[in-house]
Amino acid sequence: MKRVVSPCNTTGPYFPREFSDGNEDLTRRDGATARGEHIILAGRVLELEAKPTWNMVLEIWQADANGVYRHPLDPRSAEVDPGFWNWGRARTNQDGWYRFRTVLPGGNLRIPHINCAVLGIGLTRRLVTTIFFAGNMGAAPDPVLDCVVDPELRRRLIARRDPSLDADGAAGYGFDVILRGEGETPFFVD
Amino acid sequence: MKSYEYSPYDDRTQTLRQIDKYNASFRRVPASPLIPRPITLSESTGPVELPRRWNAGKLDLSRVAENGPRAVGQLIRVSGRVTDEDGSPAAGVVMEIWQANAAGKYVHAMDDHAAPLDPNFIGQGRLVTDEDGRYEAFTIKPGAYPVLYSGWWWRPPHIHFSILGLSWMNRFITQIFFPGEPLNETDLLLNGVPSGSLGNDVRERLIFEHGDTVMGDLSYINFRRDFVLRGHRRTPELA
Numbered sequence: 001m002k003r004v005v006s007p008c009n010t011t012g013p014y015f016p017r018e019f020s021d022g023n024e025d026l027t028r029r030d031g032a033t034a035r036g037e038h039i040i041l042a043g044r045v046l047e048l049e050a051k052p053t054w055n056m057v058l059e060i061w062q063a064d065a066n067g068v069y070r071h072p073l074d075p076r077s078a079e080v081d082p083g084f085w086n087w088g089r090a091r092t093n094q095d096g097w098y099r100f101r102t103v104l105p106g107g108n109l110r111i112p113h114i115n116c117a118v119l120g121i122g123l124t125r126r127l128v129t130t131i132f133f134a135g136n137m138g139a140a141p142d143p144v145l146d147c148v149v150d151p152e153l154r155r156r157l158i159a160r161r162d163p164s165l166d167a168d169g170a171a172g173y174g175f176d177v178i179l180r181g182e183g184e185t186p187f188f189v190d
Numbered sequence: 191m192k193s194y195e196y197s198p199y200d201d202r203t204q205t206l207r208q209i210d211k212y213n214a215s216f217r218r219v220p221a222s223p224l225i226p227r228p229i230t231l232s233e234s235t236g237p238v239e240l241p242r243r244w245n246a247g248k249l250d251l252s253r254v255a256e257n258g259p260r261a262v263g264q265l266i267r268v269s270g271r272v273t274d275e276d277g278s279p280a281a282g283v284v285m286e287i288w289q290a291n292a293a294g295k296y297v298h299a300m301d302d303h304a305a306p307l308d309p310n311f312i313g314q315g316r317l318v319t320d321e322d323g324r325y326e327a328f329t330i331k332p333g334a335y336p337v338l339y340s341g342w343w344w345r346p347p348h349i350h351f352s353i354l355g356l357s358w359m360n361r362f363i364t365q366i367f368f369p370g371e372p373l374n375e376t377d378l379l380l381n382g383v384p385s386g387s388l389g390n391d392v393r394e395r396l397i398f399e400h401g402d403t404v405m406g407d408l409s410y411i412n413f414r415r416d417f418v419l420r421g422h423r424r425t426p427e428l429a
């Protein structure tokens with residue numbers, strides 16, 4: 001008989017900072033450096049009335065620069081970049097800012113994208129969205145992006161090149177997560 | 191490697207997204223409906239290598255150093271088993287645990303509660319489930335604490351659990367409460383679980399079972415809680 005899934009609940013305000021710190025950088029693994037174009041993915045997580053959040057937790061999961069996941073379900077997993085972690089976690093500071101260092105993902109039968117989850121106070125369940133990249137949208141359809149019909153909402157899922165975020169040779173991309181209110185980020189059924 | 195199918199969470203089994211008087215939920219839960227989407231390789235894969243990244247292993251939160259003095263409070267052991275919806279073990283996955291000390295104080299910059307810290311208690315750590323999906327950790331029973339920012343209420347003793355899961359889709363976070371605590375009756379987050387017969391079962395599953403008491407060189411009380419992660423095995427395709 002199928003078992004009933006356990007109930008989720010909020011992280012509350014005190015998710016340990018130590019659980020995030022050090023996981024914002026996906027580009028260094030076992031002394032190797034990730035292949036591909038290094039980028040900074042940064043932005044603010046805002047609540048109603050564009051107020052910044054503090055200690056909201058963002059988790060990301062993405063393919064490496066060649067579109068490979070380090071996971072047994074990916075038939076190409078043996079080719080995965082040894083210098084890259086496909087997973088990362090960051091938290092917002094007092095001004096609502098989060099910041100990852102990662103690589104521009106490869107495609108793997110989809111438009112290049114990063115899965116993103118938001119956890120923290122006020123959220124009894126995580127919120128999930130998908131981040132795409134301006135200049136990397138390709139021509140192919142994407143089964144997830146295609147679910148977002150309104151062009152304005154689609155725009156909100158695209159990280160924009162922002163040179164003010166450049167750091168250490170990595171190109172900056174800005175992506176604000178607006179949890180609620182004007183300009184609300186589209187989130188998917190989880 | 192097993193392949194899983196994922197259905198959206200059944201709301202009857204889950205805590206409400208917006209809870210009356212839990213003000214932060216009305217400022218942070220999106221007003222627009224969530225958008226249905228298909229599950230591709232991207233979502234059905236996930237971070238299976240985290241135990242190695244973090245070098246996580248056994249966990250004893252009840253003291254800072256091995257053989258060091260124990261933290262103030264009642265020594266307890268929390269344990270249980272993590273499975274998927276089919277009952278097969280979630281083996282080798284990282285579990286993160288965090289909690290307040292016996293006085294109800296977290297080691298955290300955001301905790302303004304005027305309760306003392308305990309030099310022998312950090313209150314957070316990671317472990318990895320064994321091949322049968324089992325976990326165990328020694329810790330001390332946390333104290334209650336007041337919520338100072340979102341309405342005002344006292345949180346009953348609880349322990350936060352985060353399970354990284356077998357894929358992006360069955361990442362799991364919750365908090366587990368202690369049986370028989372008077373403050374359980376008034377806690378917004380515990381009572382944010384829907385009521386009704388299924389709802390009552392759900393609420394039970396956010397509460398530890400009181401296990402046996404252990405007497406010996408190390409004396410402690412057992413508390414048990416199993417977790418079921420979303421995802422059931424895909425029916426094998428016929429040739």
Ligand SMILES: [Fe+3]
Binds near residue numbers: 012014290345348350
């Ligand atoms: Fe708590």
